[in-house]
Amino acid sequence: MTVRVMLISPAPGLASRAARFDDDAPLDEAGTRRARAAAASLPGGARAVAAPSRRCRETAAALGLDPAPAPGLRDLEVGRWRGRSLEELAAGEPEAVAAWLADPGAAPHGGESVLDLVARVGGWLDGLAGGDGGRILAVADPAVIRAAAVHALGLPPAVFWRLDVAPLTLTELTGRAGRWNLRCGRPLTAPAPAAG
Template identity: 60%
Template structure:
């Protein structure tokens, strides 16, 4: 059965601007304005979900999506690094950050490894086969979008670091477990994209 999964990254917030690890915070005024302006640009969907973070929940609300929180779509669990800025962690734990970036099986922060994140996102994606065909609209953190793309295209885990996901970007995967196609991201802003 063919499924179309439309992944939307949440709007900008202060934690994203400050390059914080899993910085779950409210949307800032700019992010909220952009999200509300994009509400009429959403594709049609049969069902809608969102990651459980505050940022995903508020983005879904501002987009006027009637969606349900899905725990499997939570942000990357980064243990003791959660909420810290990348530059701070790089200064205090340079060897840990280097290992984390180089080895997808390591988790020096005490949370999930990259391999575990990709497996979790992939298991959720593949589970959609059981729910029948249709169009699924999902608001999820950029790390989850990247992990889903890595899984769907059977890319090496290191490709995760080479995928950019901007705020309010729509990335589409269509197909089924073992055979997914990617439509690269387009902005959810009026007058841009197609």
């Protein structure tokens, strides 16, 4: 049976605006406003789930969703790099950052490698495709959405860093029997005002 998984990236929060690895900071007021404005453009008739991060849960709430928790969609675990900026890390640990960005199996931060993330998210996706089908609306962190695309399309894990996921966009995967199709990055926007 076919399953449609619609992955929504969260509104920007304090960490994303500061270009830091997420430290479970809340959405700021601007991010909450943007999510509320986008609520009307959500596709209907889907079961909602949300990743455990605070920004995903708060985005789901601002979108008017009442999602079930989805622990398998937790963000890439960056270990001791959590809360720090990539610029700061590149200055202090240039070899570790270079290895992490070049090798999908590297985890110099003591957290999860990109390969591990892709396998975890891929297992979640494949579990859905083997189920009874339906539509799922999932609010998930950008790294999780990139990992889902890499897995679904059988892309080399090295392309993970070349996939951009903008805030409040919808990436749609449709799958059945181990085969996935991808529709990329539709923005969630407030409806245009009626003319007249």
